[in-house]
Amino acid sequence: MSPSGAELLRQVRSKIDEVDPAAVREQLGNGAVVLDVREPEEFGVGHIPGAKHVPRAYLESRIDGIVPDRDQHLILYCASGARSAYATRTLREDLGYTNVESMTGGITLWKDRGYPVEVPRTMTAEQRDRYSRHLLLPEVGVEGQLRLLDAKVLLLGAGGLGSPTALYLAAAGVGTLGLVDDDTVDLSNLQRQVIHNTARVGERKVDSAEQTINELNPDVKVVKYPVRLDASNVMEILEGYDIVVDGLDNFPTRYLINDATVRLQIPVVSASILGFDGQLSVFKPYDGPCYRCLYPTPPPAELAPSCGANGVIGVLPGTMGLLQATEVVKLILGEGEPLIGRLLLYEALGATFTELKVRRDPDCPVCSRPPDSITDEEMGVFPDYEAFCAAAG
Numbered sequence: 001m002s003p004s005g006a007e008l009l010r011q012v013r014s015k016i017d018e019v020d021p022a023a024v025r026e027q028l029g030n031g032a033v034v035l036d037v038r039e040p041e042e043f044g045v046g047h048i049p050g051a052k053h054v055p056r057a058y059l060e061s062r063i064d065g066i067v068p069d070r071d072q073h074l075i076l077y078c079a080s081g082a083r084s085a086y087a088t089r090t091l092r093e094d095l096g097y098t099n100v101e102s103m104t105g106g107i108t109l110w111k112d113r114g115y116p117v118e119v120p121r122t123m124t125a126e127q128r129d130r131y132s133r134h135l136l137l138p139e140v141g142v143e144g145q146l147r148l149l150d151a152k153v154l155l156l157g158a159g160g161l162g163s164p165t166a167l168y169l170a171a172a173g174v175g176t177l178g179l180v181d182d183d184t185v186d187l188s189n190l191q192r193q194v195i196h197n198t199a200r201v202g203e204r205k206v207d208s209a210e211q212t213i214n215e216l217n218p219d220v221k222v223v224k225y226p227v228r229l230d231a232s233n234v235m236e237i238l239e240g241y242d243i244v245v246d247g248l249d250n251f252p253t254r255y256l257i258n259d260a261t262v263r264l265q266i267p268v269v270s271a272s273i274l275g276f277d278g279q280l281s282v283f284k285p286y287d288g289p290c291y292r293c294l295y296p297t298p299p300p301a302e303l304a305p306s307c308g309a310n311g312v313i314g315v316l317p318g319t320m321g322l323l324q325a326t327e328v329v330k331l332i333l334g335e336g337e338p339l340i341g342r343l344l345l346y347e348a349l350g351a352t353f354t355e356l357k358v359r360r361d362p363d364c365p366v367c368s369r370p371p372d373s374i375t376d377e378e379m380g381v382f383p384d385y386e387a388f389c390a391a392a393g
Contacts, residue, residue, distance in 0.1 A: 009082055016088045019101040021110045024048070024075055032073040035066075037087045038107075040142070042079065046117040048110060051077075053141070056087050063095065065138030070096050077103035077110070121146055127219065131173055139335045145173060149219065151332045154178035154241040156229065156257065158205040160312065161247030161271050163195035164321030165328070170213045170220045172329055177213065178241060180225040181205040192314040229253055231382045234260045243328055246270040247321070251298040252385040258283065258291035259382050262367050263374055267338075269327045271320045273312050276348040278320040281339050281358065282327050288340035289360045290367040298389045316348055 024034065028050060036047050037056040047053070054062050056078070067074060074097060076084040084102040091097040103110070111117060123131070123142065127149075134140040134148075151174050155162045158181040166177060183205050185196045193205075200208040206224040213222050225237055230253075238244060238260050246268050248254055254270075261268050267284040270291065283290050323344070330336040345354040362368055 009085060012085050012089050013102075016085060016092065017101045018081075018085070018104045019075060020104055021113055021115060024077075024103050024110075025115055027073075027075070032075050033067055035074055035076045035087075036078070036107075037076055037084055038078050044120060044122045046107075046111075046119045048077065048107065049116055049118040051118075054138075056083050059087055059090060060095065062138045063091065063097075067097075071098050074100045075103055076100065078106045080106040080108050082106075127173075130217070130219075134172070139333060144333045144335075147332055148173045148329070149175040151243070152176040152178070152241045153243045153245060153328055153332075154180065154238060155245045155247065156180050156253075157247035157249075158193075158195065158209040159183070159189065159247060160192045160273065160317030161321045161324065162245070163193045163209070164318045165245055165247065165325045166195055166209055166213060167216065168322060168325040169328060170217045172325070173217065173219055174328070174332070175219065176221045176223060178223040178225060178237070179206045179209055180227070180229060180237065181209075182226055182228045192312065192317045194318070229256065231256060231380075234382075235264070235380050238264055238266060241266060243331055244268045245324055245328060247324070251295075251389045254291060255298075255385040255388065256382055259366055261285065262290050263371070263379055265371060267331055269324045269331070271324050273316050273320050274310060276313050276316060278316055278346040278348070280320060280323050280327070280344045280346070281342060282331070284331075284338070284340045285367060286371065289358045290364060292366040293361040293364050294343065294358050296361070296364075313348060319346065319348070 028034065034048050034051040036043050036051045036053045037059065039055055043053045052066050054066060074091065076087050078084040081102060081104050084106065088100050088102040091100045120142070123145065128135065131145050134145050135142060153169060153174050153176070155166055155177060158166065158179050162179070162181070166179065169177060185200050185203050185205055185208050187201055189196060190198060195212045196205065196208045204226050206226050210222040210224060213220055227233060229237065234256055244257065244261055244266055246254065246257060248257070249272070257268065261283070262285045265285045267282060268291070269282050271278060271280045281294070327338055330338050341358055343356045343358050345356065360367065
């Protein structure tokens with residue numbers, strides 16, 4: 001006769017280590033990883049503060065992404081202690097984790113003891129469906145998707161680079177997208193600026209982009225700035241954003257943006273394109289070099305012509321803009337290795353990528369000063385970069 005369910009559970013418990021909720025409470029924040037193996041709807045009702053969530057059915061496929069160290073101290077729990085017991089056995093016997101315990105009584109006993117329970121923000125059914133492929137990724141999940149929805153990203157330019165970046169950040173669920181562009185849609189834009197269309201020729205680019213984003217994802221709030229960035233408005237516009245995406249094509253404004261973002265300590269995901277070539281880097285203040293470290297002075301005009309003067313293949317902004325969007329998502333999620341201190345060069349005709357190291361300049365006039373040394377009076381005062389770039393050219 002086969003053993004009953006209760007007998008099987010008793011056998012499993014005899015081969016694993018169990019821990020009382022009181023001991024678990026004492027260990028919160030002391031190095032142990034607490035893992036909730038219940039279903040998503042159960043986790044959403046309430047869980048132990050700081051607990052990671054992996055449903056038991058997905059344990060084998062997701063645990064490596066959450067706890068790669070096989071010697072990490074793990075404490076598992078479920079509703080009553082049954083599922084966590086089986087999951088503990090799986091981690092120990094099948095996956096090689098050496099220090100795993102199951103909490104007796106599960107969260108039911110935890111609540112009965114009057115211990116704290118965290119009730120997380122939840123997503124709507126529509127959001128769970130829309131972002132379902134994100135929720136399957138251990139690097140994103142519900143927590144990461146909520147970070148994306150809370151993020152505020154400012155895009156400088158709604159043109160060639162700004163178009164694909166805005167589209168994919170909106171699709172990913174970045175909750176607030178600021179758009180800075182004082183131009184209108186022209187027929188010549190449509191070869192590469194895919195957020196616009198023929199019917200919108202003559203409209204403001206920020207209005208056209210807003211319409212496309214709203215049609216793609218109503219979760220996203222669009223904040224429009226139909227102005228040209230300059231020293232008089234840059235601090236007011238940038239303040240409050242988590243990340244700036246630079247899709248500009250002129251040096252004076254890029255130097256100005258660099259000064260402002262270093263002072264505000266906002267990372268910049270910067271890309272540029274020309275012909276068949278593109279480049280990309282992330283300038284995160286005080287974690288790596290700034291734009292001025294990379295380009296202490298602007299190159300002569302003949303060495304850095306604009307796309308309007310020399311042209312650009314239409315698909316190149318898509319490639320570089322999607323790379324920008326990827327770096328933004330990585331920064332929001334805190335995953336991977338952003339291109340901080342690295343310059344990525346892309347040559348489309350040869351389909352080659354080249355990576356160059358970029359180091360902070362200890363004598364940089366912008367980022368060599370510690371942030372607390374910048375006075376309130378200096379915060380909004382900038383050099384005349386139009387004159388600076390004209391002199392360098």
